[in-house]
Amino acid sequence: MSRYSFRESEAKWQQRWRERRSFEAQHDPTRPKYYVLEMFPYPSGKLHVGHVRNYTMGDLVARYRRAQGYNVLHPMGWDAFGLPAENAAIAGGIHPAVWTAENIASMREQLQRMGFAYDWSREVATCHPEYYRHEQKMFLDFLAKDLAYRRESWVNWDPVENTVLANEQVIEGRGWRSGALVEKRLLAQWNLRITRYSDELLEALAGLDRWPERVRLMQEKWIGRSEGARVHFALAGQQPGGRDEKIEVFTTRPDTLYGAAFLALSPHHPLAEELAANDPALAEFIAECDRMGTSEEAIETAEKRGYATGIEAIHPLDPSRVVPVYVANFVLMEYGTGAIFGCPAHDQRDLDFARKYALPVIPVVLPPKEDPASFAVGDTAYVDDGTLFNSGFLDGLSVPEAKRAVGERLEQTGAGQRTIAYRLRDWGVSRQRYWGCPIPVIHCPDCGIVPVPEEDLPVELPKDVSFDGPGNPLDRHPTWKHVACPYCNSPSTRETDTFDTFFESSWYFLRFCSARAPIAFERAAAEYWMPVDQYIGGVEHAVLHLLYSRFFTRALKECGYIDLDEPFAGLFTQGMVCHQTYQNAEGEWLFPEEVTSDPAGRLSDANGRPIVAGRLEKMSKSKKNVVGLDAIVETYGADTARLYLLSDSPPERDLEWTDTGIEGIWRYVNRLWRLVSEPAAPLPSPGGAVPGELSPALTAIRRLTHKTIAAVTDDIDKFRFNRAVARIRELTNALEDVGGDAPEVGAVLREGLEAVTRLLGPMMPHLAEEMWQCLGHDEMLVDVPWPKADAELARDEQVTIAVQVNGKLRATLDFPRDAAANEVEEAALALP
RNA sequence: GCCCAGGUGGCGGAAUUGGUAGACGCGCAGGUUUCAGGUACCUGUGGCAGCAAUGUCGUGGAAGUUCGAGUCUUCUCCUGGGCACCA
Numbered sequence: 005m006s007r008y009s010f011r012e013s014e015a016k017w018q019q020r021w022r023e024r025r026s027f028e029a030q031h032d033p034t035r036p037k038y039y040v041l042e043m044f045p046y047p048s049g050k051l052h053v054g055h056v057r058n059y060t061m062g063d064l065v066a067r068y069r070r071a072q073g074y075n076v077l078h079p080m081g082w083d084a085f086g087l088p089a090e091n092a093a094i095a096g097g098i099h100p101a102v103w104t105a106e107n108i109a110s111m112r113e114q115l116q117r118m119g120f121a122y123d124w125s126r127e128v129a130t131c132h133p134e135y136y137r138h139e140q141k142m143f144l145d146f147l148a149k150d151l152a153y154r155r156e157s158w159v160n161w162d163p164v165e166n167t168v169l170a171n172e173q174v175i176e177g178r179g180w181r182s183g184a185l186v187e188k189r190l191l192a193q194w195n196l197r198i199t200r201y202s203d204e205l206l207e208a209l210a211g212l213d214r215w216p217e218r219v220r221l222m223q224e225k226w227i228g229r230s231e232g233a234r235v236h237f238a239l240a241g242q243q244p245g246g247r248d249e250k251i252e253v254f255t256t257r258p259d260t261l262y263g264a265a266f267l268a269l270s271p272h273h274p275l276a277e278e279l280a281a282n283d284p285a286l287a288e289f290i291a292e293c294d295r296m297g298t299s300e301e302a303i304e305t306a307e308k309r310g311y312a313t314g315i316e317a318i319h320p321l322d323p324s325r326v327v328p329v330y331v332a333n334f335v336l337m338e339y340g341t342g343a344i345f346g347c348p349a350h351d352q353r354d355l356d357f358a359r360k361y362a363l364p365v366i367p368v369v370l371p372p373k374e375d376p377a378s379f380a381v382g383d384t385a386y387v388d389d390g391t392l393f394n395s396g397f398l399d400g401l402s403v404p405e406a407k408r409a410v411g412e413r414l415e416q417t418g419a420g421q422r423t424i425a426y427r428l429r430d431w432g433v434s435r436q437r438y439w440g441c442p443i444p445v446i447h448c449p450d451c452g453i454v455p456v457p458e459e460d461l462p463v464e465l466p467k468d469v470s471f472d473g474p475g476n477p478l479d480r481h482p483t484w485k486h487v488a489c490p491y492c493n494s495p496s497t498r499e500t501d502t503f504d505t506f507f508e509s510s511w512y513f514l515r516f517c518s519a520r521a522p523i524a525f526e527r528a529a530a531e532y533w534m535p536v537d538q539y540i541g542g543v544e545h546a547v548l549h550l551l552y553s554r555f556f557t558r559a560l561k562e563c564g565y566i567d568l569d570e571p572f573a574g575l576f577t578q579g580m581v582c583h584q585t586y587q588n589a590e591g592e593w594l595f596p597e598e599v600t601s602d603p604a605g606r607l608s609d610a611n612g613r614p615i616v617a618g619r620l621e622k623m624s625k626s627k628k629n630v631v632g633l634d635a636i637v638e639t640y641g642a643d644t645a646r647l648y649l650l651s652d653s654p655p656e657r658d659l660e661w662t663d664t665g666i667e668g669i670w671r672y673v674n675r676l677w678r679l680v681s682e683p684a685a686p687l688p689s690p691g692g693a694v695p696g697e698l699s700p701a702l703t704a705i706r707r708l709t710h711k712t713i714a715a716v717t718d719d720i721d722k723f724r725f726n727r728a729v730a731r732i733r734e735l736t737n738a739l740e741d742v743g744g745d746a747p748e749v750g751a752v753l754r755e756g757l758e759a760v761t762r763l764l765g766p767m768m769p770h771l772a773e774e775m776w777q778c779l780g781h782d783e784m785l786v787d788v789p790w791p792k793a794d795a796e797l798a799r800d801e802q803v804t805i806a807v808q809v810n811g812k813l814r815a816t817l818d819f820p821r822d823a824a825a826n827e828v829e830e831a832a833l834a835l836p
Numbered sequence: 837g838c839c840c841a842g843g844u845g846g847c848g849g850a851a852u853u854g855g856u857a858g859a860c861g862c863g864c865a866g867g868u869u870u871c872a873g874g875u876a877c878c879u880g881u882g883g884c885a886g887c888a889a890u891g892u893c894g895u896g897g898a899a900g901u902u903c904g905a906g907u908c909u910u911c912u913c914c915u916g917g918g919c920a921c922c923a
Contacts, residue, residue, distance in 0.1 A: 218840065218918085225839075225919060232923080255923060268923090308921075334921040344923040353921065427922060546918085651861075652848055658916090660848070664862055671876085672861090727850070730860035737860090 008677035010641030014770040018119055026786050027066075027121040029077040031518075031529050038074035039533050040066040041513055043541030043549070044081045047107035047129075048088055051114040053631050053661060054581040054622075057649040060767075061578060061725065062540045063120045064650065067766035068720050069537075070121070071790035077533050079516040080115065080122040082108050084131035085505045087165055087181065090439045094471045100439040101467065104131055114633060118642045119769050121786075126519035130508035135515065136441040137462030138524035139507055143444060144455050145563040151197045152433075154453060158272070158338070159432060161189040166475065167436045168193060170504060173548065188294070194443055194501065195430040198555045202227055202426040204569075205554055214574035216656075219546045226547045228427025232256035233411055234341060235420035237267055237317035240326045251275065251317055251329065254340030254425055258414070259406035262395035263347040263368035265358055267317050268310060268332035270342040276331045279313055286311055286331060293333045308357045309333045320419035321396065321410075332357065340425050348385065355385040368395045369403060431552065433504045438469055438477040440502030448489035448496040457490050463498070476500055509549050510556035513539075513571055530566050535573040543577035550575070576723055579658040580622045581649075583629040593628040622658075631661050643768035644669045650767055651729035673771060676736060676764075680757055680775045684743035685750040687757075690780045694751045702752045706797055708738050709756045714793035716763045725767075732763050754779070762791045 021027065042062035045055055059080075066078035082104075089100035096103075108129060115122070128135050146152035160169040164184035173179065174186050198205075206227045209220045232255050239249045251267055269276045271293040280287040289311040310330035319325040327345070334353065335344055348358035349367040358365055365381050369390040376393050392398040397413070398406045414420035434443065442463040444456035456463055466484040469477040478484060478500040489496040511524070517533040518526040541549075550572070557571045586594040636645050648669045653659040694706065712735040719728035739756045742749065758779060765772040765785050776785040 221840065222918060228919095228922070230922075253923080257923080332921095334923090336922070339922050341923095346923085351923075353923080425922080543917085654849080657842090657849095662848085662862075665848080668862060674876090726848090727860085730850070733860055 008674050008771065008774070010643060010673075010770065013774045014117070014119060014642055017770045017773045018116065020773075020784065021119075021121070021786065024784070025125075026784075027076075027078065027123050028125050029075065029079075029123050031532055032075055033532055035075040036073070037077065037533055038066075038069040038538075039077045039513075039536045040069065040538050041079070041516070041536045041540070043539070043545065044083050044509070044512060045111065046083045046086055046088070047104055047111055049107045049110070051111050051633050052581075053633055053636070053645075053649070056118060056633060056645065057581050057659065058540060058542070058578055059115065059118065059120055060646045060649045061576070061655055061723075062538075063118075063646075063769075064720070064725065064766045065538050065540070066121050067769060067786070068790065070786070071762075071765065071788065073789065076121075077126075077516065078122055079126040079128075079519070080120070080124070081126075081128035081512060081516065082111075082130065083505065083509050083512075084108065084129040085136075085440045085502075085508055087437065087439070090437060090471065093439075099467070101131065104129075104439075117637055118646065121769070126516050128512060128515055128519050130441075130505075130512065131439070133462045133464050136508065138515070139441055139503070139511065140444040140456070140461050140463060141458060142511070142524065142560065142563070142565075143503075144458060144461075145565075146196065146559060147445075147455055149559075149563055151200065151559050151562065152194060153197065154192060154194050156190060156192045157195075157432070158188050159191050159193055160186045161191075162186055165437075168432060168434060170432050170506075191434075193432045193434045194499075195432050196555070196559070198431045198552075199426060199428055201555055201558050202229070202428050203424075204558065205428075205551070208554070208570060212570065212573075212575070215572075216543075216575065216577055219543065219550065219575065219577060222546045223551055226428065226551065230256050230425050230427075231422070232340075232425060233258040233407075233414060233420050233422045235261065235320055235345065235414060236418075237320060237327075237345070239329075240316040240318050249275070251343050252341045252420075253343045253345045254423070255345060256425075257347065257350065257407075258410040258420075258422075259392065259395075259398065259401075259403050260347040260350045260368050261319075261321055261345070261410055262398065263349050263366045264319060264327050264345045265348050265354070265363040265366065266310075266327050266346045266361075267329045268335050268344050268346055268357070269313075269329065270335040270337040271331055271333065272337040273331070273335075273342045276313075279315075279331075283313075286313065289331060308353060308360065310357060310361060312361070320414065320417070328363070330361075338429060339427065349381045350385055350387055352385040352387070355381065355383075366394060368392060368398075431504075431555070433507055434501040435504050436476045436479075436500075437502055438465070438471075440505060441507060442478070443499045443501050443503060445499045446487060446489060446496050447499065448492065448494055450494045451489055451491050453499075454489065454491055460490065478502070506549060506552050510552045511560065513553070514557075514560075514566070524565065527566060531568070534566070534568055535571055538574045538576065539572040540576045540578060542580070546577070576655070578655050579653065581631075581659050581661055582622055583631060583661045585629045595628045595630075636666065640666055640670045641673075641770075643771045644673050647673070647729065647764075647768050650725040652726065654726050655723055672733065672736075673768070675740070676760070676771065676775065679736065679739060680761070680778045683750070683753060683757070684740075685745065685753050686747075687750045687754045687779070688747065690754070690758075692751060692754075694755055695748045698748055698752065702742075702748060705738060705742055705752050705756060707799075708735055709752075709759045710793045710795075710798035713759055713763065713791045714795075714798050717790070717793070720766075728763075729767070732760060736760055759791055761785065762788060 040062055042058050045051070062078065066076050070076045084104050089104050092098055092103045093100050112127075116124075130136060143152055160174045160179075161167075162169050162179035162182055162184055164182040165179060168189075168191060169179055169186060173181075178185055206224060206229055209215075209223055212220060235253050235255060235258065236250045237253065239251065251269070253267060255261075271290040276286070276290065280290055289309075310332040313329050313331060315329040316326040317329055319327060334357075335342065346354035346357060346363075347368070348355040348363060348365040350369055355365065357363070367379055367381050367386065369386060369388075370376050370379055370393045371386055371388065371390045374390075389403045392401045392403070392406045395406070398409055401409060411420075411422040415422070442465060444461060444463045446454050446456060448454055466478070466481055469481055471477055473480055485498040485500055487496055487498055488494065513536055514525045514530050514534065518529040521529075553571050557566075557568055560566055561568060588594060633645075644666060648666045649659065651669065652665055698706065712731050715731050716728045719725070719731065735756060739753060739760065742753050742756070757775070761772050761775040761779065762785065764775075765788075769786070773785045776788070781788075
């Protein structure tokens with residue numbers, strides 16, 4: 005009994021594919037294209053099985069579409085800028101460029117050993133000037149179109165990484181990478197005007213019908229559109245400086261305007277800051293608000309607090325009424341106008357505030373079936389629809405009607421206008437780090453901030469930097485930042501901030517279309533290949549990379565690079581790979597190989613101390629539940645690892661890595677190999693027809709073969725890879741029972757074996773090539789088209805009908821497919 | 837708090853439109869091979885009762901629609917994920 009020798013086989017076929025350049029994509033507008041892309045990795049050092057699961061799915065799609073006749077583009081590259089390289093430099097004295105290059109080399113080697121069908125001629129690494137020079141040019145174009153601007157603003161400061169984070173990178177008040185509590189700082193920052201496309205990015209989500217609903221929903225929430233109105237409140241009486249001041253508030257409930265009991269300003273509202281200049285108590289209150297904003301616990305337990313400024317504002321619809329103006333800790337400067345009006349009766353937070361400061365609670369929306377004379381709001385604000393009352397000209401209207409009526413009135417009187425507010429903020433892209441793309445601008449004492457002229461690009465990172473001081477090494481570099489102003493020649497300094505690394509990943513899919521072009525990308529190539537037909541990656545990028553890329557594509561369109569809105573037509577978000585975790589009594593994590601199990605299932609470490617098996621968690625170095633890819637490939641080969649990653653769980657769900665699971669696949673691999681290398685019946689030469697007259701058993705095999713082809717094709721189309729694998733195994737099991745000397749046995753067996761081989765091709769490409777060759781074919785399987793099921797053969801001649809009485813199965817009856825209904829009924833009724 | 841997704845054997849998971857629940861695999865049990873263990877191969881495997889044919893119970897829980905519900909409806913519990921002083 006021979007074992008499949010994956011070592012020789014995998015190396016052999018990888019070399020053949022490379023020699024024949026099987027996977028190099030050619031721009032050919034006469035052929036239908038298919039662009040498959042997996043989110044490119046950060047070159048952290050080693051590939052882990054989570055990466056491999058992602059790329060195995062992408063490779064399956066790429067090879068499948070290729071077999072279907074598409075001109076497939078399936079590239080790979082490296083998201084090569086980022087902090088770990090810089091941290092390695094600080095810790096180990098190795099230059100980020102060297103560290104990154106070494107990691108890329110070893111990860112490329114690992115990918116190639118997996119046999120992925122990448123077009124390596126298009127490989128890119130974002131840290132090369134040949135790559136990032138193009139995004140410097142893009143940035144200059146963005147500046148010209150006012151899509152990029154610099155502004156002093158409150159930013160999220162990560163005290164561990166010593167850099168700024170975008171809102172999207174702050175998760176529960178902590179840096180998305182470092183996990184450190186984020187602080188607020190006022191800094192001059194470069195921003196990209198993503199908010200220009202707020203509405204478009206939101207509207208277009210509806211058209212992304214091959215995206216997971218979940219991701220679209222998350223982006224929708226992130227953009228956070230809300231319709232409302234801006235309302236102007238004039239200040240009453242004597243004003244500071246005697247000026248005619250107004251406070252502009254934003255509200256989504258203009259219908260409740262008559263219920264207004266107070267105005268509240270953000271602590272950073274210009275008026276609040278102005279008042280604080282002459283009011284030490286207010287200044288102290290504002291300082292207090294700033295202090296508590298940062299700690300997580302403070303946000304959790306923060307009570308709604310306000311400071312009464314003593315100022316009053318005139319009600320815009322009823323000049324006889326005035327409301328007090330507070331500065332309040334719960335009003336955000338960044339959302340709406342930084343000021344609100346409070347309607348305690350119909351907003352819970354406003355109600356809490358009003359109760360605390362003894363403000364009036366005036367109900368203006370009457371719930372259905374309530375008596376206007378007796379209705380009162382207790383501890384719970386009434387937020388639903390009803391009939392307006394206590395509201396002048398609005399009385400009797402429903403909430404939507406009142407919103408419209410107030411909007412119209414405000415616009416007539418000039419006291420406000422209807423508007424739309426978004427949660428989405430502009431994207432701050434400045435990072436105070438070395439290992440990123442330099443922002444191509446120069447600070448000139450005479451001309452101000454000026455762009456680097458295009459002919460001076462790229463602005464390259466200096467190689468001779470030191471990491472032994474605090475802050476940004478670029479800033480400390482002795483010469484790099486000192487330049488003459490390109491416009492007036494005055495001694496000037498370069499911008500030392502670099503781009504957020506999401507800048508690079510926002511357009512790499514375009515670069516792949518013409519990866520060696522002297523420009524960012526050739527328009528014709530990009531318009532042929534784009535959009536990406538199938539994008540595959542982790543759901544953790546649902547609002548980061550995926551939103552930035554959608555924005556970037558639109559920004560590039562506005563700058564005339566390409567006529568395209570959406571970069572990714574199809575998106576699939578795969579689950580994580582998890583593994584059991586192990587902890588000892590001290591709570592220290594152990595590697596799986598450090599844990600042994602006795603016959604009773606008790607776990608212990610090498611010294612016999614007891615070990616507790618923890619929950620399944622995403623593989624991570626800190627929890628030591630990682631599985632080394634090299635060891636797996638060394639023991640079982642790439643194909644076995646690939647099939648395991650496809651077979652055990654639905655691709656969108658998390659997968660638990662188990663050693664016994666991969667051993668099961670390894671047994672299957674050997675069974676397959678035996679099935680073709682030692683066939684149970686003499687096989688006819690390839691290409692022969694299967695005889696028409698067959699025994700019922702052989703007919704059943706043929707039927708299963710064609711049913712399997714149809715079902716697997718459908719399953720792959722729908723990303724049900726685990727089911728596709730199960731179907732192929734079912735057919736394999738059936739073929740193992742086939743045997744005999746009659747010539748038609750061999751013919752049926754060959755048909756089945758060839759189907760199994762071709763269906764497995766995109767999953768286990770090396771083994772499938774080996775099987776295909778063993779079956780006597782000269783051409784490579786990679787060039788063989790996808791099999792087609794014969795619909796006639798796949799159809800059942802006999803159907804089994806269940807007979808149920810009161811929902812309980814009592815008998816089953818077999819009928820020919822075209823049996824008449826009454827015939828079946830009669831037979832059923834004839835049963836005892 | 838709000839919004840999603842999901843609860844099916846010991847485990848991962850299958851189950852077109854409501855129509856034979858548990859495909860495929862892991863594990864487990866018995867067997868063959870082996871000096872032995874492991875490997876490999878074969879057979880069996882939802883629970884309960886029974887030698888068996890078979891009966892009966894079974895898709896988180898409760899109710900409902902239906903000849904018939906894992907699938908549809910309502911309520912509820914649990915798990916995972918996302919968002920959150922958003923005016």
